[in-house]
């Protein structure tokens with residue numbers, strides 16, 4: 447019985463020794479992973495009017511509406527267009543240079559989102 451207990455204790459120690467570097471790796475790697483800010487399209491509006499992110503971070507657009515939306519920017523130097531998003535669809539886009547970007551939906555002209563990339 448005593449041998450069994452020692453074996454169990456040893457196994458726990460082995461597990462802890464292996465788990466510690468893994469845990470440390472997760473802690474060290476996490477800050478370098480780009481953050482994903484979520485913007486929802488609902489009731490023909492973006493969920494936020496303005497967001498701020500760092501260079502390299504991305505925004506995920508999720509259509510929780512009952513109608514399709516586009517996601518498009520005509521801001522000089524920051525032009526982009528995501529494919530038409532039907533209800534339930536989502537897409538992410540990363541921003542790799544600083545700026546103030548106006549994002550619109552060309553189906554619903556009142557939809558506007560300002561993205562500040564720092």
Ligand SMILES: [Cu+2]
Pocket residue numbers: 490514515516551552553554557
């Ligand atoms: Cu729209």
